[in-house]
Amino acid sequence: MREISADIITKAVETLCLQAAYDLGADVEKLIREALAKEESAFGIRILENIVNNIEIARREEMPICQDTGLAAMFIEIGQDLHIKDGFITDAINQGVRQGYEKGYLRKSVLADPLFSRKNTGDNTPAMIHYDIVPGDGLHIAILPKGGGSEGVSALKMLRPADGVEGVKKFVMDTILEAGGKPCPPIIVGIGIGGSMDKVAFLAKKALTREAGTHHSDPRYASLEQTLLKEINKTGIGPNGLGGRNTALAVHIEDYPTHMACLPVAVNVNCHAARYKEINL
Amino acid sequence: MDQVAIKKLNTPLTQEDVLSLRAGDIVSLSGTIYTGRDAAHKRLVNTLKKGDPMPIDLTGQLIYYAGPCPAKPGHPIGSVGPTTSARMDPYTPLLLEYGLRGMIGKGPRAKQVVEAMKQYGAVYFAAVGGAGALIAECVKSAEIVLYEDLGPEAIYKLGIEDLVCVVAIDTYGNNQYEIGKSEYSIHDEEDSE
Numbered sequence: 001m002r003e004i005s006a007d008i009i010t011k012a013v014e015t016l017c018l019q020a021a022y023d024l025g026a027d028v029e030k031l032i033r034e035a036l037a038k039e040e041s042a043f044g045i046r047i048l049e050n051i052v053n054n055i056e057i058a059r060r061e062e063m064p065i066c067q068d069t070g071l072a073a074m075f076i077e078i079g080q081d082l083h084i085k086d087g088f089i090t091d092a093i094n095q096g097v098r099q100g101y102e103k104g105y106l107r108k109s110v111l112a113d114p115l116f117s118r119k120n121t122g123d124n125t126p127a128m129i130h131y132d133i134v135p136g137d138g139l140h141i142a143i144l145p146k147g148g149g150s151e152g153v154s155a156l157k158m159l160r161p162a163d164g165v166e167g168v169k170k171f172v173m174d175t176i177l178e179a180g181g182k183p184c185p186p187i188i189v190g191i192g193i194g195g196s197m198d199k200v201a202f203l204a205k206k207a208l209t210r211e212a213g214t215h216h217s218d219p220r221y222a223s224l225e226q227t228l229l230k231e232i233n234k235t236g237i238g239p240n241g242l243g244g245r246n247t248a249l250a251v252h253i254e255d256y257p258t259h260m261a262c263l264p265v266a267v268n269v270n271c272h273a274a275r276y277k278e279i280n281l
Numbered sequence: 282m283d284q285v286a287i288k289k290l291n292t293p294l295t296q297e298d299v300l301s302l303r304a305g306d307i308v309s310l311s312g313t314i315y316t317g318r319d320a321a322h323k324r325l326v327n328t329l330k331k332g333d334p335m336p337i338d339l340t341g342q343l344i345y346y347a348g349p350c351p352a353k354p355g356h357p358i359g360s361v362g363p364t365t366s367a368r369m370d371p372y373t374p375l376l377l378e379y380g381l382r383g384m385i386g387k388g389p390r391a392k393q394v395v396e397a398m399k400q401y402g403a404v405y406f407a408a409v410g411g412a413g414a415l416i417a418e419c420v421k422s423a424e425i426v427l428y429e430d431l432g433p434e435a436i437y438k439l440g441i442e443d444l445v446c447v448v449a450i451d452t453y454g455n456n457q458y459e460i461g462k463s464e465y466s467i468h469d470e471e472d473s474e
Contacts, residue, residue: 043447054413064413066413067413109348236461236462
């Protein structure tokens, strides 16, 4: 059986935290530059130019792209034949987050208690960790540092099966219109459809880990992604909400089997600073 | 792109500055501003509600809705872009009544905030959301002046140079979020496809 030391996981997570904060993925940057080329509004052009400058400064100076370096959403795929030695994997991941956020001068945004004390934990832990057991003996670690502004306009609804495709579209559009300029558009929209109430929220977040601008493998969902992207860009919300043609860069849908009585839908909004890094260990 | 005149203004702003600004104006701000976000707003407004003296004088000042990253050695501050202003909406009318002259943030505001801005003579600026590294270059000095225990939510006094913002909502209630959206929204009946 293959073995891996917890220390290696900690080090990898630390590195991923820094890379994600400073270096926006080429897929997202490409979509932002395409949006700039297409934008018609003077404010929209100015904002997108600033966003492109900001990406370049962040990479060159090793500064966080956005001061909201987020909750560390972690996606872990562990091969069932892999053995982790010298420590507990969750502790190893949190230690990596702790080290990364401290060494990288990243903002610590996590509060220990959500309702009463709301006191900062001081080290950006705990991470929000999703584990998945997969065949083999590999270990895939991904981080999606998620900003609070865009998380705060995200929404979930348990639709009736009778609501169908039109109901899904309406809920997505209502959510995007309500969000308006709050989440730093142009946004990336992660949509979960199916599963249960908890599963659908996960699917919406998981959709944000997909390479930006790629489509669902099922042509029906791919077509719905394209339709929604077009509709969202007709709202006129535009870059930063000040008016323009580019409100969203991409729409990603993830689906899952569901109960015959249910049609769960979740919309997880991500800002244009859609940060994501991954590694195979 | 077309040349847009940028109005250079020193902060704190005068009442005349506020009256002269219109939604859609682009301004470059230099001078002193104060950061403040959720937790600091809660404390400030609790102080006002209790009728206690304010721990710092914010009359006539601008609050920048921001929680910065820690400063790297040799820098005054880390990345420091605006946070979503709407979360401060429940607190803002009371701060405007107290004498705050304006806010810098991102995204639209609630109706009651716009009404209070009209009533008390205040302006709301939008900084570029998600451009924290770029905006950090405008910050020349930073000092925590209140609520240090709140970490990134502490109130910082910032010395800024040429922080470029858009007047998003002016003191007359003109709202660039509404103007811009209506100018670029496409309704199906006019969709040529």
